[in-house]
Amino acid sequence: MKLEGQHHRTLYLRDDGTLRLLDQRALPFRVAWVDTRAPEETAAAIREMVVRGAGAIGAAAAAGAAQAAFCARESAFAEDLAAGVAAIRAARPTARNLFYGVDVVLAAIEAAGPHPAQARAAALDAARWVADDDAASCAAIGEHGSALVQDGASVHTHCNAGWLAFVDWGSALAPIYAAHRDGRRVHVWVDETRPRSQGAKLTAFELGQAGVAHDILPDGASGLWMRQGRSQLVIVGADRIAANGDVANKVGTYLLALAAAAHGVPFYVAAPTSTLDGATPDGDGIPIEERAADEVLFAEGVDADGAPATVRTAAHGSGARNPAFDITPAALVRGIITERGVIPARADAIARVLRPTSAGGA
Amino acid sequence: MKLEGQHHRTLYLRDDGTLRLLDQRALPFRVAWVDTRAPEETAAAIREMVVRGAGAIGAAAAAGAAQAAFCARESAFAEDLAAGVAAIRAARPTARNLFYGVDVVLAAIEAAGPHPAQARAAALDAARWVADDDAASCAAIGEHGSALVQDGASVHTHCNAGWLAFVDWGSALAPIYAAHRDGRRVHVWVDETRPRSQGAKLTAFELGQAGVAHDILPDGASGLWMRQGRSQLVIVGADRIAANGDVANKVGTYLLALAAAAHGVPFYVAAPTSTLDGATPDGDGIPIEERAADEVLFAEGVDADGAPATVRTAAHGSGARNPAFDITPAALVRGIITERGVIPARADAIARVLRPTSAGGA
Numbered sequence: 001m002k003l004e005g006q007h008h009r010t011l012y013l014r015d016d017g018t019l020r021l022l023d024q025r026a027l028p029f030r031v032a033w034v035d036t037r038a039p040e041e042t043a044a045a046i047r048e049m050v051v052r053g054a055g056a057i058g059a060a061a062a063a064g065a066a067q068a069a070f071c072a073r074e075s076a077f078a079e080d081l082a083a084g085v086a087a088i089r090a091a092r093p094t095a096r097n098l099f100y101g102v103d104v105v106l107a108a109i110e111a112a113g114p115h116p117a118q119a120r121a122a123a124l125d126a127a128r129w130v131a132d133d134d135a136a137s138c139a140a141i142g143e144h145g146s147a148l149v150q151d152g153a154s155v156h157t158h159c160n161a162g163w164l165a166f167v168d169w170g171s172a173l174a175p176i177y178a179a180h181r182d183g184r185r186v187h188v189w190v191d192e193t194r195p196r197s198q199g200a201k202l203t204a205f206e207l208g209q210a211g212v213a214h215d216i217l218p219d220g221a222s223g224l225w226m227r228q229g230r231s232q233l234v235i236v237g238a239d240r241i242a243a244n245g246d247v248a249n250k251v252g253t254y255l256l257a258l259a260a261a262a263h264g265v266p267f268y269v270a271a272p273t274s275t276l277d278g279a280t281p282d283g284d285g286i287p288i289e290e291r292a293a294d295e296v297l298f299a300e301g302v303d304a305d306g307a308p309a310t311v312r313t314a315a316h317g318s319g320a321r322n323p324a325f326d327i328t329p330a331a332l333v334r335g336i337i338t339e340r341g342v343i344p345a346r347a348d349a350i351a352r353v354l355r356p357t358s359a360g361g362a
Numbered sequence: 363m364k365l366e367g368q369h370h371r372t373l374y375l376r377d378d379g380t381l382r383l384l385d386q387r388a389l390p391f392r393v394a395w396v397d398t399r400a401p402e403e404t405a406a407a408i409r410e411m412v413v414r415g416a417g418a419i420g421a422a423a424a425a426g427a428a429q430a431a432f433c434a435r436e437s438a439f440a441e442d443l444a445a446g447v448a449a450i451r452a453a454r455p456t457a458r459n460l461f462y463g464v465d466v467v468l469a470a471i472e473a474a475g476p477h478p479a480q481a482r483a484a485a486l487d488a489a490r491w492v493a494d495d496d497a498a499s500c501a502a503i504g505e506h507g508s509a510l511v512q513d514g515a516s517v518h519t520h521c522n523a524g525w526l527a528f529v530d531w532g533s534a535l536a537p538i539y540a541a542h543r544d545g546r547r548v549h550v551w552v553d554e555t556r557p558r559s560q561g562a563k564l565t566a567f568e569l570g571q572a573g574v575a576h577d578i579l580p581d582g583a584s585g586l587w588m589r590q591g592r593s594q595l596v597i598v599g600a601d602r603i604a605a606n607g608d609v610a611n612k613v614g615t616y617l618l619a620l621a622a623a624a625h626g627v628p629f630y631v632a633a634p635t636s637t638l639d640g641a642t643p644d645g646d647g648i649p650i651e652e653r654a655a656d657e658v659l660f661a662e663g664v665d666a667d668g669a670p671a672t673v674r675t676a677a678h679g680s681g682a683r684n685p686a687f688d689i690t691p692a693a694l695v696r697g698i699i700t701e702r703g704v705i706p707a708r709a710d711a712i713a714r715v716l717r718p719t720s721a722g723g724a
Binding site: 028029158189190191192193194195197200201202204205207208214215216217218219220221222223224225227250251252253254255258259262288296297298299300301302303304309310311312313314315316317318319320321322323325326327 | 552556559617666684
């Protein structure tokens with residue numbers, strides 16, 4: 001959308017604490033917005049994936065923490081604030097950015113002193129800073145990563161780590177947008193990304209809007225595609241990166257990394273440093289959310305008239321497991337494209353990046 | 363179904379050359395049968411996946427070749443026979459069993475001599491032999507493979523290589539059925555297998571009917587599952603196995619093999635020797651069918667009332683690629699479970715198995 005001259009962000013935080021969210025459940029078939037006023041409403045929007053994607057979750061969580069300050073009674077400010085923030089923290093477990101966004105706002109509230117009015121003003125400013133900083137970081141990721149995207153390359157990606165997953169620009173897609181803007185010919189292989197099909201729905205939508213050539217692939221195809229030399233580069237996003245460089249991202253990412261490794265295709269992770277989690281030593285410490293079985297047993301989309309529709313695609317009586325993320329070991333990651341440059345997926349490099357900006361709670 | 367006392371095969375060839383096929387497009391939601399009388403009709407049924415799965419395709423192709431003899435005019439027997447057989451051969455490119463089934467019937471016709479009536483009788487006998495031999499081979503695969511399935515094991519599989527994919531019993535599921543019959547506790551992780559969801563639809567249906575515990579997984583989950591130690595064994599089927607042991611099977615199989623290799627989980631391929639292709643040196647020589655993009659852009663199933671329904675799950679305007687198979691290199695295959703025992707995925711072992719039964723055209 002950005003590159004077509006339209007300009008949307010995925011969310012807006014108003015002066016009264018209302019958060020306006022682009023409803024990602026309706027995309028790509030419908031553009032709808034959802035407003036939340038209380039942290040519990042924002043937590044529900046995160047849980048139900050009205051808003052999804054690491055950066056967008058982080059900004060929404062920051063806004064939710066600010067809402068906790070807005071909604072807290074003056075007579076019980078600390079308790080109400082804590083309860084609201086707890087609701088946000090419990091919304092989804094995997095994305096580091098959620099906790100980062102909350103921590104930034106809480107630090108601002110603490111620094112503002114005991115008066116609720118000052119706390120609210122500081123929280124609003126901090127939540128907006130998280131959103132603006134996310135957008136700026138993604139733009140910088142685009143610039144740093146663009147050099148990796150050579151003219152004529154096909155880039156393979158998984159799930160959606162475009163502007164819809166962040167406040168603006170995105171992480172994995174930002175280098176592609178930058179290369180496209182600079183006139184390089186680039187084509188993207190888009191993994192469908194079952195069960196919620198964020199690749200087929202959101203990444204394909206974004207790329208189509210931006211005029212970037214692309215084709216959707218079943219999630220099982222990346223091995224063959226690598227074997228046949230059809231992908232020159234992989235860039236994916238991340239929901240959390242552990243201190244040693246292990247990466248949590250949408251389930252299926254690890255398989256794509258294994259396929260890339262088997263055929264010598266460079267595999268990069270694009271993420272703002274707010275996704276780095278210095279407090280979690282490795283991937284085994286990252287909690288993996290498991291979502292409802294129905295997401296696997298059914299498929300959601302639109303019918304021939306464009307109306308929302310759901311079909312059961314699995315045998316009656318069978319159950320399903322639905323882990324939403326997986327862990328890609330650091331050894332398979334060629335580099336992490338951050339707003340501060342491309343860094344190795346190694347403990348020393350990650351520690352170095354985290355040190356000067358440790359205010360975020362790492 | 364077998365283990366519940368009911369007894370169906372996936373197809374029946376009648377004395378008049380009519381082939382009755384279990385319509386696999388309707389399963390698991392509806393049981394329907396399709397009759398074909400001419401080779402062109404049988405070719406269409408193979409192409410449209412009324413019948414699918416290596417062994418079932420092989421038996422259907424053999425029946426189609428017999429139909430070519432039934433439908434051939436006595437005045438132009440050789441030409442009509444050749445045209446009918448050509449239609450069958452062109453139906454789908456990847457499964458070795460298709461060509462094997464046709465070759466067995468053609469060899470029987472040749473041996474029967476020039477009289478059309480004798481040729482038809484011989485073709486009918488040969489086509490029925492292909493079906494019976496497939497069922498017997500799968501039963502033997504079950505016995506040979508059963509020892510690999512230890513009590514309490516979770517077995518991971520991809521797509522459907524159960525009785526629905528063959529005439530009876532199946533290949534990858536046969537050892538599981540045998541272990542279950544022998545009282546061992548076994549659980550199966552069933553990859554959904556987009557885009558046609560043969561795992562969620564057919565394998566889950568079969569296992570449910572047989573009372574075997576199982577859960578469906580998104581295709582992207584096997585890497586995480588292996589990392590978490592949830593799978594003790596992988597068994598998949600094959601559409602063609604090259605002379606060096608490279609395996610063509612449903613797209614996504616290669617990723618499952620890479621995940622198994624990364625975590626030391628034994629990866630077995632179950633296939634009758636009719637799937638071995640001694641004439642194709644390695645996986646690069648196996649033609650990979652590409653199917654219609656719409657299979658990827660849409661999902662088929664049933665609505666809340668159980669009526670057949672289709673939803674678009676991808677952004678409007680985006681295209682898709684739909685390779686139906688991939689190649690798993692022999693080095694990732696611990697062994698091939700055949701009706702003659704478990705053999706290594708190696709050229710010498712495959713050549714040894716093919717030598718005494720080379721009548722099939724290898």
